[in-house]
Amino acid sequence: MQHKPIKGLAWDVGAISTAEWRGVRLSDVLAYCGVTNDTAAANKLQHIQFEGLDHDATTCYGASIPISVALNPNRDVLLAFEMNGEPLTRDHGFPVRAIVPGTVAARNVKWLGRIIASPNESQNHWQQRDYKSFSPEIDWHNVEWRSAPAIQEMPLQSAITSPGPNTKLAAKQGTSEIEITVRGYAWSGGGRNIARVDVSADDGLSWHTAELNPDAGANQPYNKAWAWTLWESTFVLPPAVAAAVAAKGETEVSLLCRAVDASYNSQPERGESIWNLRGVVNNAWHRVPIRVVASE
């Protein structure tokens, strides 16, 4: 079993990427060990726990995923031993690691030492007392960790990767129409495909629907969009921008993107509304300020 990477566009910003993983399906290994839908139901097994070989004197890194995800061959959970055609390096989890596509990185346990089928979630710190989100009312003095589920599938997110923050865009002198190209990525958890990306240069008063790159994520199989979808939008900045540049020589513009996934989930407008004490799953609309200047 192999996960192919989605080749990226040239990147102007950032250091994230996709990779090609090769390994064995966890569902095949579990079947070999006698763990199937039937035996799991008979023994009330609900979670697959992973334990890493990285540990201090008292504990190791550990996490778990729902057994229905582990046993579902369509979810493509791998015990991976190769990355990009080479054996895993130490930093990437040699000799073997879990790859759980569509699921938060914290459950993709590296340096795998043990796999446990259990009625219970991993009791590890990072499963029980970290990587959870709460209401904005909850802070460190009143948090009840058990009240929220451990993050598994991630929510929908998108980001502008080009232009970068504070880029200067030079407008031709005297022009009344300043064109811009904005690029970025979008991704949703659980394999949900990206349905649409909207870009705005006027704080959401008007939107430009981006082109989704058919060679970089837009054509992934239904509910198996494990990799990002890259997008691009070229449009003319609002007339007020050209007017401000003509009058003052330069102006600031805030670029904004937001995505919609195939379940028609959307991203929250403001980070304030989803504030949470650990600062996780912040998927608010992404904003990048740029400067538009008159060219000499």
Add this chain to the structure above:
Amino acid sequence: MQHKPIKGLAWDVGAISTAEWRGVRLSDVLAYCGVTNDTAAANKLQHIQFEGLDHDATTCYGASIPISVALNPNRDVLLAFEMNGEPLTRDHGFPVRAIVPGTVAARNVKWLGRIIASPNESQNHWQQRDYKSFSPEIDWHNVEWRSAPAIQEMPLQSAITSPGPNTKLAAKQGTSEIEITVRGYAWSGGGRNIARVDVSADDGLSWHTAELNPDAGANQPYNKAWAWTLWESTFVLPPAVAAAVAAKGETEVSLLCRAVDASYNSQPERGESIWNLRGVVNNAWHRVPIRVVASE
């Protein structure tokens, strides 16, 4: 195969419900007909089309679902012939209908006449030119129906069912703390469980985390939460409400709810940001205005 209903709390408002469905798994019927993951891949079959027996001179009602959903026994797609222990009535799709849990009602085709495994989606009007959402920029004069996916899994939603709009809540005379109980439901598509519901009486400045009813949806299996989750929150209205009632005899309060699902998807704050020409998948925060009055 049977889907059990989730019993509801007493309802003060509304006429929606859950039901118990009995039938055969579509995946078993497809296997009997030779349609499996392997034969589907070999024949490039990507969709299961349903045709209803309801038709006019030229066309019938029809829709399709991705074949990966139809073939996945965990998705519990049924060809149902009983509802709540009785044969289907005519209004509910006698003699047999599709039940596709977690998926928009439009694909739960009634009065089933034909099932087609195909490389293509249903070409029916309601699959191709309806039940899709677009950017707010798209209107009837510029819509390109092909540019958006047909709604399948629905996004996260929640609603306040009690108190109803414009309910009068009587505060005890002279009281400085006015307590209220707010109830409702929450639901997300694709079987995603409800993680949390927040309720506000001050336009989102502060939030009260609701109790999710363990007997009415809160304990559904992971990613198989086909039914709603009922919730309830009892809290003291903001001091400004009691002050306004003391000063003026009555005041208006806007109650607000929003849910979070197990993928940490959230609902959009404002309907304006997700406006679309067909008015579908509007899952903005739900608001209910009530009047708080001084009791005699």
